[in-house]
Amino acid sequence: MNSQWEPVIGIEVHVQLATQSKIFSNAPVEFGSEPNVNANLVDVAMPGALPVLNEDAVRMALKFGLAIEAEIAERCVFDRKNYFYPDLPKGYQISQFASPIVGRGELDVHLDDGSVQSIGITRAHLEEDAGKSIHDRFAQHTGIDLNRAGTPLLEIVTEPDMRSAAQAAACFRQLHGLVRWLQICDGNLAEGSMRCDANVSVRRSGESAFGERTEIKNINSFRFVERAVNYEIDRQIDVLESGGVVVRETRQYDADRDRTYSMRSKELSDDYRYFPDPDLLPLQLTADMLEAVKESMPELPREKLARYAQEHELPPATAVRLTRDFDLASIFDKTTDLGGDAQLVANWLLGDIAASLRREDKTYAELPLTAQQLADLVKRIHDGTLSSTLAKEVFEFAWSTEDSIDAIINERGLQQVSDQDELTALVQGIVDSHPAQVAQIHAGQTKVVGFLVGQVMKQSQGKADPKQVNALLRQMLNI
Amino acid sequence: MALSQLSLDHHEKAKLSADLDSIISFIEAMNQVSTEDVEPLAHALDLTQTLRPDVAVGGIDRSAFQRIAPETSDGFYLVPKVLQQR
Numbered sequence: 072m073n074s075q076w077e078p079v080i081g082i083e084v085h086v087q088l089a090t091q092s093k094i095f096s097n098a099p100v101e102f103g104s105e106p107n108v109n110a111n112l113v114d115v116a117m118p119g120a121l122p123v124l125n126e127d128a129v130r131m132a133l134k135f136g137l138a139i140e141a142e143i144a145e146r147c148v149f150d151r152k153n154y155f156y157p158d159l160p161k162g163y164q165i166s167q168f169a170s171p172i173v174g175r176g177e178l179d180v181h182l183d184d185g186s187v188q189s190i191g192i193t194r195a196h197l198e199e200d201a202g203k204s205i206h207d208r209f210a211q212h213t214g215i216d217l218n219r220a221g222t223p224l225l226e227i228v229t230e231p232d233m234r235s236a237a238q239a240a241a242c243f244r245q246l247h248g249l250v251r252w253l254q255i256c257d258g259n260l261a262e263g264s265m266r267c268d269a270n271v272s273v274r275r276s277g278e279s280a281f282g283e284r285t286e287i288k289n290i291n292s293f294r295f296v297e298r299a300v301n302y303e304i305d306r307q308i309d310v311l312e313s314g315g316v317v318v319r320e321t322r323q324y325d326a327d328r329d330r331t332y333s334m335r336s337k338e339l340s341d342d343y344r345y346f347p348d349p350d351l352l353p354l355q356l357t358a359d360m361l362e363a364v365k366e367s368m369p370e371l372p373r374e375k376l377a378r379y380a381q382e383h384e385l386p387p388a389t390a391v392r393l394t395r396d397f398d399l400a401s402i403f404d405k406t407t408d409l410g411g412d413a414q415l416v417a418n419w420l421l422g423d424i425a426a427s428l429r430r431e432d433k434t435y436a437e438l439p440l441t442a443q444q445l446a447d448l449v450k451r452i453h454d455g456t457l458s459s460t461l462a463k464e465v466f467e468f469a470w471s472t473e474d475s476i477d478a479i480i481n482e483r484g485l486q487q488v489s490d491q492d493e494l495t496a497l498v499q500g501i502v503d504s505h506p507a508q509v510a511q512i513h514a515g516q517t518k519v520v521g522f523l524v525g526q527v528m529k530q531s532q533g534k535a536d537p538k539q540v541n542a543l544l545r546q547m548l549n550i
Numbered sequence: 551m552a553l554s555q556l557s558l559d560h561h562e563k564a565k566l567s568a569d570l571d572s573i574i575s576f577i578e579a580m581n582q583v584s585t586e587d588v589e590p591l592a593h594a595l596d597l598t599q600t601l602r603p604d605v606a607v608g609g610i611d612r613s614a615f616q617r618i619a620p621e622t623s624d625g626f627y628l629v630p631k632v633l634q635q636r
Contacts, residue, residue: 090604091604091605091606092604092605092606092607097602097605097606097607098606098607098608098610099606099607099608100606105612105625106624106625106626107612107615107616107625107626107627108610108612108625109608109610110610110612110615111607111610112615115615117615123600123601123602124599124600124601124602125601125602125604126601126602126603126604127603127604128604129601146598148592148593156632157627157629157632169590170592204632205626206631206632208624208626209623209626209628211631212621212623212628212629212630212631213628213629213630213631213632214623214624214626214627214628215626215627215628215629216625216626217627347592347593349593349594351599352593352595352597352598352599352600353592353593353598353599354598354599355598355599
């Protein structure tokens with residue numbers, strides 16, 4: 072990137088809230104149903120049908136607000152955002168304009184280089200999703216599926232605090248982790264449960280005024296956010312350097328071609344003719360409701376982070392990785408509560424277990440290993456019953472059975488040979504059967520000891536402790 | 551008029567145009583009033599929103615809605631082709 076230019080980025084994230092029913096109707100929220108079977112008279116906008124607000128959508132918005140220590144509006148209003156599109160049969164979207172439920176807050180974003188950036192959250196408001204337009208199925212028509220119409224959305228808007236595409240992607244990832252943590256969204260990007268819009272502008276380095284911005288709509292992966300924003304930064308710099316002007320507009324990212332292209336000129340808020348929806352009364356939050364939401368809050372990632380550093384003395388990078396995923400952190404907590412050594416548990420969860428989950432395309436929520444199994448596995452490594460090689464073998468068995476770790480070790484004879492007499496006999500046997508190598512060692516080629524250690528390990532089928540074997544050999548050979 | 555699917559004859563158009571003119575002059579009158587110290591009113595009723603428990607009710611009769619739709623196919627509502635810009 073050209074260092075004469077500084078990019079300025081803010082993002083808007085649409086989060087589908089994990090309610091059972093829609094925000095203003097009692098139709099079910101379900102992905103992948105037959106078209107229009109989840110659209111009732113409110114969702115298809117029958118004249119006279121009235122919206123009634125879903126209390127869980129409100130609670131979920133409050134959870135998010137509390138998690139980012141935001142200002143919460145005790146009283147807020149729903150507005151109509153007017154525009155015409157066939158997948159919005161009312162002709163307006165119910166949203167919040169002048170008084171969002173969640174006001175200004177802060178989000179700590181952990182970047183890949185280990186640094187933490189505090190990103191301002193401007194607001195988060197409740198609104199309804201639109202239906203879906205199917206453009207490619209019918210030759211002469213566009214098909215409309217209103218199943219998604221009325222799905223509760225929390226639209227989270229950040230300040231233009233980001234200065235690189237990587238920061239924007241990290242911020243989206245952090246929000247994704249947080250809403251999953253709070254269990255207010257399933258976080259399924261492939262099904263559109265979270266969609267990211269990025270507002271991008273560039274200005275000459277050192278300038279304080281922002282340049283004209285464009286908005287890239289509906290990006291649905293962390294990687295695509297980074298690529299789309301990078302493309303857009305470069306495009307704007309090219310336009311400006313060749314004497315052109317950036318036009319305020321909405322652009323779409325085409326992942327296949329890795330470029331953005333213009334969709335339409337950007338409407339200003341005046342074009343939407345916002346006004347308070349007369350069908351909905353102002354929402355007044357009661358102290359009881361706020362208190363109940365506060366009590367339902369889980370321990371937050373930043374609180375866990377601090378606790379892991381203090382209680383378990385974990386390195387910050389490890390603690391950050393553990394607190395990226397709610398299920399991962401929960402397993403870590405359960406396992407350490409059962410007495411598993413924190414550092415070993417973290418190593419396993421972030422190492423072998425992460426790799427195995429990736430291989431089987433599973434999440435930590437679907438981990439086949441129980442916390443008890445993991446705690447016992449780590450205990451048996453700690454007390455020397457298992458070498459790291461044997462531990463991996465036991466782990467493979469534990470992955471596919473519900474047997475206890477001790478049962479696996481005993482049934483399959485996987486414990487380390489720690490009996491001194493047995494081990495001495497084993498080493499003696501190898502020394503006796505390798506006179507040539509012993510001679511080499513006595514002639515000064517001490518590296519050959521490694522070969523003999525290998526032979527003992529092979530003979531023991533990996534059950535000997537290599538350190539002990541090494542010491543015994545050196546003792547026997549007087550070196 | 552096309553969007554709201556209304557059709558008007560000449561007589562109605564003349565009458566409505568006079569109505570609209572008087573509405574606009576009425577709004578002009580409101581613009582004369584100073585509202586500086588007035589809190590914006592979100593609703594005419596001095597009440598607050600009642601919330602609904604999050605309970606989904608399925609078994610929606612799609613066919614009842616689709617019978618009265620201008621055109622449907624395979625469960626979709628059909629509308630004139632929406633132009634895609636690509």
